[in-house]
Amino acid sequence: MKLTYYGTGAGAGIPEIFCDCRVCRYAREKGGKEIRSRSQAVIDGVLSIDYPVDTFLHTAFYGLDMRKVKNVLITHGHHDHYLPADIFSRAVGMTEPVTFHLPVPTAAGLKKSAEAREESFRNGRTRTNEVLVAVKELEMFTPVDIDKYHVIPVKARHGAESLYAMNFIIQAEGKNIFWAHDAGLPRTVTKDYLKESGILFDFVSLDCTLKRGNPITGGHMDLDRCLETLRILRECGNVDDHTVVALSHIGHLVEQTHEELVAEAAEYGILVAYDGMTIEI
Template structure:
């Protein structure tokens, strides 16, 4: 499995429009963060988790020319807004794109992209195959995805475990039952928004505590705000085995 971080930023991305803070003005490429998304290459299977507003740029920047399926964590726009840009994959692959999500996620997508699902479609609209999932494991071309139920304030959100890789974003609470599902992962991804308290996201300290609880060999933080601080300085503060992810970072698992 090859894991590529397509985006590691929060809903506004980094830099933030109109902001002159030291992070937003930084020339370090690791402080340039598109909206959160990850690409998984598992043998011949190519899967993207979440299609945020930067989806097109992420596909181009990472030279991704094939996507077999899209999996959604939840229905917020910073995770779904790029769905229209799957059209080139429809044309190249000559098939509908399977999109996996909970019932409420698919319903939200159908409202926001109503033209995709119209009875009389405008020529050239994206072709999708909605696939409803719940909290039970499901398979994409024989690869098992285990949903990881979490809370984003009061909104139910799913992370996913695929083999020894677990991906969780937009969380401020992980139930004990989900912690049990994550334990034993070799690589875990968690959100770490900023250092100060937030109503719906882990702070840096909360994410570090959760990483220690989960006990993975390596943990990477994503969904990072400009308020967290500059990449190099923050990473130097982190315990052994815990890192900040950045856009374009590639990881591998056997």
């Protein structure tokens, strides 16, 4: 599998719009890898993980071709991962729907909008070419097959129970990815599932939103929590020396520039994702 990170920032991205902190100031001056847009990655050019507020930016400036993306997995309904307002528009030449796979509570809203658009089209109230959308619900620990990808949603430690936030195990071509953001430390139910599954990950992408040693919320991680997550996964048999690990969903709260975080993570053999980074798995 080939995974491209289009957005590697936390909720507000880097630089934060009104922020004058050292990291945001440096990002404005330096640009390049110091700029982090909101969370999106695409596997093999066809399977998107999340559809954030910056999907337009990724399409306009980062070379993302959403016309080729037939399926979108949504981790949870926060705006830096899912912006339904940007789904429906007038699309010429779209003959097949793009299928959004969403956590149950998030799916309900999109389903309603899609049905309303279809009805309006059928009744002749809308006469333009429409974006075609199919909606599928994702349940925790219930695998789905999407083309050649076997996807298992697992419960993330993130937000309220009603948010139903998910992390994903994505399997194809004998390779295994663990996509764990947004997330705090693994929940017991997820840890037990992973241990039982016996899946050995080839690639793990971890949430690193917070400053090391100052994890101000349980629903995200700092570098120490990322290391603890890896220790747990190793103990459960899901990670070993061959596993490639990258940090993403990085905010200015980390209080490190990309270069600084790269240097610190390298001590543990961990990569730091940046917008535009592609990894072969």
